[in-house]
Amino acid sequence: MIDTSLDVINKLGLHARASGKLIEVTSKYRSNIQLGKGKELIDAKNIMSLLMLGAGKGTTLRLVVDGTDEEKACEEIKALFAAKFHEGE
Incomplete structure (x- = not known):
């Protein structure tokens, strides 16, 4: 298991387009992938989450x-x- 941290550095944060790009990546893998703030973790393969x-x-x-x-x-x-989610900033 890998437990690490990531900084959101793109200008608009984890908005709809960035989240969609993240889903494209996470859905390719069989591993359980979770993101969150502190102890609250969500499924990183779920766009609404x-x-x-x-x-x-x-x-x-x-x-x-x-x-x-x-x-x-x-x-x-x-x-x-x-x-930066390839947003061209």
């Missing part, structure tokens, strides 16, 4: 990935956040 997080720019999120492909999933998710 992601939107309800209300994660704006500057938010630090907890990422928990557990499963057979957890390392690859974690790497790709971190890369997506680092690339």
